Amino acid sequence: MERFEPTIIAFVCNWCTYTAADLAGTSRQKYPPNVRLIRVMCTGMVDPKYVVKAFLSGADAVLVSGCHPGDCHYINGNYKARRRVRLLHGILGRFGIDRERLRLTWIGASDGIEFAKVIHTMVAEIKELGPAVSDMKLVI
Amino acid sequence: MNYTYYPGCSLSGSAMEYDVSTRAVFERLGITLTEIDDWNCCGATAAEAVSSLLGSALGARNLALAESMDPSSDILVPCSACYLNLKKVEMERREDPELAKNLDTILGEEDLAINNPPRVRHLLDVLVNDITADTLLQKTTRPLTGLRVVPYYGCQCLRPYAVFDDPEAPTSMDGLLRACGAEVVEWEMGARCCGASNMSTKPETAKKLVQKILMDARGADAIATVCPMCQLNLEGFQKAISRDAGTDLSISVLYLPQLIGLALGLDQGEVKLDKNLALMPGFMEKLLGFDIVIPH
């Protein structure tokens, strides 16, 4: 059987996590190529629709990552994101998309290594879990 | 090289082995020590406790005498208490013009004066910085191989004037002892107080301090000292302190120049080992085992 290579969509905030991802690049912290970075201005602008869309389009996991509590460039977008992700956990969890597949992390601008680590862990765990939506064809 | 020598009272009495071994080592190194003529007591800790000006005056007199002998030759002082008292005068009269004036008046009584006094140097300072460990290494003919020594500095050669070593974590003796072939045992008590004259006036307090030092020195063959007061406190009360501690704390205690002298090939008599109060059989045995070797 072909090895399962998950696709992870990462919504990263422009200020912190995107910088961390950049830093991971410049400091040569390799992380698996399974992740697709989508830069957003703030985790607070991640519409739950985007997350649903990602899963329905075939993502095996979604990462939403922004500034640490208190650090949000826009004061409190990350707190709002946390409530939204909680809501999504509550909904998607019922339909087999467990919270392992939808993660919210706070990764600061200097945490390039932390970013690489999160991606590593996530990819490894999702590989274990397998694809998010097994029979996509009829669903979407 | 040439030093003006200030032995101090102890070295002519209870610490005569310090005096003798110091002179012997310097002689072996080819360095002349010229004793200050008519030097007087530095005042020890007593003078200041009676009158601070008196303490300064006593020290100043010695500086004046030394200056009159050879202003360019440093004053070498083996006793830490003497060293500090002289050093204090050297430093304080520089900073305190009024004190300088008073001292001038006092010295004037004897037609003495201080203008540009020589530097006051502790024996250890001279050994480390002028003689240097390298020289000792070259001149060592009887390496004290395997002798485990803890260097004990005491207080007053280090503090309050941190001239040649870290005032709390001194290391200057390490190189010298190693040059002599000895093994320096790491310990924490090198710069702790031995109780000093409290041993006479408040012995219970002082003995506690000595006990701590002796406890930490366990495992070493000898303690090396650079101060008569320390030497006496560490060597003179070992029985009583062992009794207090409930454990045998006896250990050989030697003056640093005694150990250096032995390494330089001097015999026991030349460094007056017979005067030491605490020399353990184990130490003496080791001592006999050290051979004279011809340095390359």
Added chain:
Amino acid sequence: MEETYEIRGTNWLDSVQKLLASVFETSSVTSMLVPVRHSTTHVLMPTLVSDPGELEGADPFAPCFPLNSAKLVSKLTKKHSNEIIAAVLRPCELRALVELVKIKQATMDNLITISFDCAGAYPNREYNRTGAEGKAAEGKAKTLGFMEQRLGSKLDDDTDKQLSTSCRICTGPFPENADLCITLLDHDPGALGVFAGTDRGRELIMGKAFEVKSLPGTRADTVKEVLQRKKEAAKKVFEDLAGKTATMAGLGNYLASCVNCYNCRVACPVCFCRECVFNTDVFDYEPFQYAAWAKNKGTLRMPMDTVFFHLTRMIHMGLSCVGCGQCSNACPNDIRVAELFTAVGKGVQQGFGYEAGKSMDDPFPLSVFFEDEFQDVTGI
């Protein structure tokens, strides 16, 4: 304990009509929204009554629930008006109204709410087939018969199985925070109790000539018993649902016959958008996109985005879902949407310690946040 006043009429409808009429008398209410059986069609519909004389046709207790009136109240109150109106609402309608008020789609400033112990309703099609036939008098008789059976059995009789699922599993059939709350359970047949659920209600009640009577002592136990029973029923329904929708594919199957008619969202009292986002240009794909998707996947189910639509609706209104069941009523293809949404709604509301429609004081969970909450969300 809130003081309860008792009203005794010839029957429950007579009693309630008395009460409603008295509201007109003693307050400045100019009109009242209440289900009225229309004299010509005999169809029961929410009706705005301004002539107390017309209350004769009012039948708020009929097991008929053509639509959630919260939406109507929204129309009546969203924009400023000087009229004071009253509305007789089922508890689930009142809850939906509370949610709408929070999102500025209605106000309670000039509104008096009246609610009652709800015995439930049939699915719309069922009632239209059986309940609405015949003349006004027959309809009334049917309502009274229904009530007698329901209340007599403490809402545990054979009709229960024919009611809409949402009513069967409704865990909020008793009024709490209406201005005037009408209690029926454990009262003598025909008699009803009234207590004030709000300060405004208290003002209304005070000085009325109703006879003070404390609630029947057995009521609390009965309420408990009913709720317990309904909770168990709900649990069973939810477990069954969870089994069917444990995966995304399962959810897809559950929604397989959806044709994106969006009737469910039109019927939903808390779906407040003027136009659903799924009807906007956001979902106007270009032809080449469809082609690309089909190419990628091999097949493309059309119309697409049905699961997307339902998931999005859960996200948008799950937290406000009051479990009224109108979405199922509205589905042309008999998808049991209400169970799905009620289950999801209950779940996510619990997640935020929120109960839709319970209180005006609880802010909508996505409108507030605290710095030190929900640390577990970010825990990996």
Added chain:
Amino acid sequence: MDELLQLKTMLNPCIQCGTCTASCPNEVDMDLVPRKLWRMVLMDRHEAIFDSRTFILCSSCYLCTLRCPRGLPLTAAMARLKAIAAKRDLAKYRKSTRFYKSFMESVRRHGRVREGEFMGLYFLAMKNPLLPLSFASLGIQLMKKNKVAFELPAKPGIGNLDRLFKKVAEIEEAL
């Protein structure tokens, strides 16, 4: 100026941080820890100061002086207190002050201290017939080793520091 007032002025910048106490090797035996003692000085609690044995226990290790954040000469301050106690010949401190005085007397006479002589002077000054016993053990050890110098100065008269002592006293008087 009053000696204690002088001392107080010297210690005024003290911030009571307690570094002195933390550093003191003899603190365990002190009834007033150094920080408290200095506080007493600043508060003019003269009786309390001279009721305590703190300063007499100072062994001049200079650790406190080394680390005082205000750079106060605390060891010197201890010595000042000793000197005041000596001058006032306070009974409580006689054992120590007379030790110092005897020591200095030996110095005055000969310029250098003769350990045997000064001990004799000290025992005499203390008028305590039992005191010599507490030194006996060490004394015997030293004597055995022939380390106690009992002989008079080699150059009598030369070492005499009478003039110096007198002048010092004169100046101090004038202050």
Added chain:
Amino acid sequence: MGEKQGRALVVGAGISGIRSALDLAETGCDVTLIDAAPHMGGVLSKLEYQFPSDGCGMCRLLPMADRDTCLQACLRKGLVHGGIDLMLSTTLKGLEGEAGKYRAILETEPSIIDPKLCTGCNRCSEVCPVTIPDPFNQGLSTTKAVHLPVPHAIPNIYTIDMDHCTLCGECETVCPFGAIYLPGEDRLELKIPRTLVEMDVGAVVLACGIDYYDPLSGVNTFGYKALKDVVSNIELERILSGTGPFNGSLKRPSDGQVPSRMAWIQCVGSRDLEFPACSSVCCMIALKEAVLVRKRSRQTIETVIYYMDMRCFSKEFEAYRRRAENEYGVILKRARPHSVRYDRNTGGLSLYITDDSGIRVDEMFDMVVLSLGQRPGKSVKELAEITGIGLNPLGFFEDPLSGEGDKTGVFAAGSASGLKDIGESVIHSSSASAMALKVIHGARSPHDEEREPLNGFRDVSTQVPDIGVILCQCANGPDIEPQVKSMGASDVHVSGVMAMDRICTREGWDGMLETLAEKTFNRILVLACTPQLFLDKKAAISKAVNLDPAYIDFADLGKGEPLAATVKMGLARIRYADRLNSRASAMVPTVLVVGGGLGGMTAALSVADTGFEAIIVEKESRLGGNLVWLEKDITGNDFGRLLDNTCRRVEKHPGIRVFTNAVVEDSRGGPGNYTTSLKTCDNDSKIIDHGAVILATGGREAETSAYGYGTSDAVMTHREVEQALKAGTMDPVNLNVVVMIQCVDSRNDSREYCSRICCKSSLKHALEMKRLNPELDVYVLYREMMSYGFSETYFKEAREKGVIFIRYSQELQPEVLSGTDGVMVKVHEPILDRTLEIRSDLVVLATGILPSVIKPLAALFDARVDDYSFFKAADSKWRPVDAVNGGVFACGLALGPRDAKESVASARAAAMGALRLISSKSAGVSLVTAGIKPSLCTLCERCIDSCVYGARTLDSDAGKIRIDPVACQGCGSCAAVCTNSASFLNNYLDQQMFEIIDAAI
């Protein structure tokens, strides 16, 4: 050097320099920002966690109006602003001329690596054989002799440590871009030689920061360097950092184990003989570090801070201290450890301390952190000589409280005049830029072209996307051209894919511009491996192709994603790229200042001195506020003169209008455009249009009923004492004993904050009384002497003069018993552990500062007050004088307790903030700005609630939501809460995001 110059030189690109540079650039000046280091950020580049969020937030310094003038990215990466020329490795070597007309000589260090050629590919570092201690991590980790000075900086240029380089030449050989040219015997030329540049500037801001005390230089090293687990606070910050030596995990350096007990030693190199001042920030740093350690370790590591006085003197500090103690379990012990010793038996570090009871204890730790004090920056002395600016006795730039015309054009900013926390530094920097702006404002040349990006560009907003794709190819990279071309071919909106050779080189870049200029694409997507390199180059492309930069984007080929995903995501993004064509209305060039005290007048003068209009509204009948009763400050500044001079300048200034006996009644509008009505004394209404508002409403000495105040004439407050001394009704000669009680009704549960100035007031009065009557006994009963900064020297002086300081605790408060013959004060003296009874003639109470009521006023302008009813700043560190919405500012006591000098600085900073806003042109709406489709909007108002900037309002008349594009910062919260996407964020449209997601998978 003839004409007045509109250019400012900012020396030092740390936080203060960045703040000043941005201030000046945003107000239309040209700015040259230099730093001696090869990177920006100063010491902050090493410090990642800041109180009170214990995180970062530096990006909040970025412009809020005209956001697109500046790169919208983390400031740790770098600052790219159209109006700021950055020169790294550059120092100021000479300055001639006068204010407004200086000629500066700048020297740039020679460089072996050409920054223009280096792409940061790291190959040089890989082959470098020389390992050196990494200076970025304070030597706690290693790096190569050729290395990146700061890992995340842009530009990302490697440097060579020539002290260690062996000139082996490996890096030169391996560099694919020929960026390295090592010196050698036969190679005298350096790649970039030492260069001297002469530059005409109108004003100079010195923001060169400070240095930290080196424990090895003093008598007590506390085992630093000798014991590996004794680290400085900066080193601990590095250890905690993700880019630190242990990748952010907390380990002790000796053996990599997690410590179990950590101690902080405060005042290492502060408040001692050598440096008699307090370093002001170390207490909070230690608290923050301890909290971080507690958080990180899930409270398993015990943390003890040994302090002399815990100086939590700023508004929020005391609350933070309480949280640290009560929530996080940080242990605070008032003790000064004598020294740190290594304990051979346990391998730990032992600290000898005396605890409060006076008992000496030996405490064991396995890591010790030294809170290092400040020292003047290395360059301060030289800069002082060059610029003629004075130094204080401790060697920092003088920081005079000068209310008069500032004669020179050189100003110190931030910590260069004494260590400040970030908030104070930011305030102080803006204060310096306000003064600099005053000097050069007349000559500045507003960057009109850059500020009006829509002018002159092709209007493509209505055109169907016509995308040109530039593919940057490396000679040694894989050939991906065919793949990209085929992707382009399958996208109907792509009309051309052009492969270019290495646009990171000058030739490649020019080639690309030429090629593009020939085409008429209305969208351009550049695919390159390190697009960070081009972040500041959009403008150049835009100019070359006459296209709004909104339609130009880069995609990163270097992130390791599949090529198709990168390209398609890039295409999806650019296809929807657009600029909203709504326009903000013009800024009203007037600033309303509410309150006519020292702060308000200073703010108004700062505004008016730069050519804008200021309006002061004062509710009293005269200007002056608290200055009216104050005589002088502790340093001797004469407040009477200050008041007279300031009032005179205000009254004479043509740019200032003053309304006394007037209050603000109502206000409407938002940042840039307010309409405010005033009620004047005769009940007239006055309507004022203004662009910004500064709340300078001040504060007052708190009233009290404690300690028998009001029952005896012998119990007074500081204000009363000040007035009595000023009026001569009190003569200290007639007094014998004075007791001053600090923290009256303060720092307790009912009033948590420290009022900050009372300790200084007490010191001032104690010294003054002692001066007038040396025989006087003065007792100061305190809980913590908050004589932060240089005022510590007065604390020392007071002690030297014989003032007795007695510490009391919150639990054991003094008692005051008034009788017929004076007052008896009973206080427990903790050192002596006994109660003292002090019979005194006068008891002076330090009752603290209360704010004037500003809540309703703030609310009128959509600003808030904090828990203590002071003005709530958007961010106490990065935006310390601004409300979140960016149009409201506060200064002086309205912000929180502060002394006159600090009030003046905050007033200038507030003025600077207002000037930043009202001098912005706001011609084009920033790219990422929210919009609304009214036809879909249901008016649920969730978007209004979600907007922290107050950019959204309900226009109930029109039944529409209105968006203020100046206030909007483009966070997208509003779009995310909108259920049917009636609210949207431009350039992040739903359909765009969906396409990007699709492309990603």
